[in-house]
Amino acid sequence: MNYITDGKDSGHKMNIQDWGAPDWERARNCYVYPPARLIRTLDEGATSFQHGNLTLTKDLSLIATSDRHTLDEFHSKLLWSDGFEDNLHGLLSVVFWGNYAGSDPTKGPNGFALARTKWMVEGKAGKPKPSMNTLEAALRDGRTHLKEGRLDHxxxxxxxxxxxxxxxxxxxxxFLDPSRAVIYDSKIAEKIARLAQLDRTWGSRVVSVGLGYTKSKGSAYTSWCEFCIDTAAELNAKGSTWLETNGTKRPWRAVDVERSIFALL
DNA sequence: CCGTTAGCGTCCGTCCACCT
DNA sequence: AGGTGGACGGACGCTAACGG
Known part of the structure; x- marks a missing residue:
């Protein structure tokens, strides 16, 4: 059996096929991505971002306690809200969160985070301003497809x-549905590609994240989510739980399986 | 000789131009 | 069609060079 031998991952089995509940639990505890977000503010001095009635500022206060539970609920509530302003707030905060740290969260903040957040409403320099109507419709359609189980759509x-x-x-x-939808970014793509070298059945999940949507991206994404959904269900059936930093026991969601793999491998 | 600052490399996802 | 290579953006942190 192969083991990961470099750095902090030392001692973890290389192939997740060989992982039992303790391996997943240990891996989940290695997830350290900082819970940064954008919150509404009235203090114009602290303003990081302004669009219409939406005045936002960086909030790093959850990082000290690694409170990702609050972050997850915060984003979910905003993204599912009936008000577009909340939806936009949610989208911007997710973009800020995702850019806050690089792939190695110990290396400190990524200077792009706020600039990229602003691109979402102001567009990149020299590029047309994104239409808020397009954005609103895309979010609405995305939520509908997700609710009805079409992850690819x-x-x-x-x-x-x-x-x-x-x-x-x-x-x-x-963030819309952590129990069924997971992240597929370049770092996850690397890990999936590595798993595909160990196990040929993972080949259909390998795709490059660049450029626009294609059917192969859609089916790779669906298959990746299904793996995480199924693994979470198996772990829950065994009575496994993972521990939040504050010691709270939580059942497995698809995203917790993805975060385990993101943290290791 | 030490405190300050200027300058430069780093980080990564998206998109454009150009390939097969 | 789908895939590849390169440019871009900009705060932060490190290092070099500067000034008192």
């Missing part, structure tokens, strides 16, 4: 938002 709908590729469209889906 949901991904396609969200990738219709300018500056939202597969990486961030899947991040939005993840």
């Amino acid at each position: 949901a991904l396609k709908a969200l990738m219709g938002i300018p500056n939202l590729g597969m990486s961030f469209a899947s991040k939005v889906l993840m």
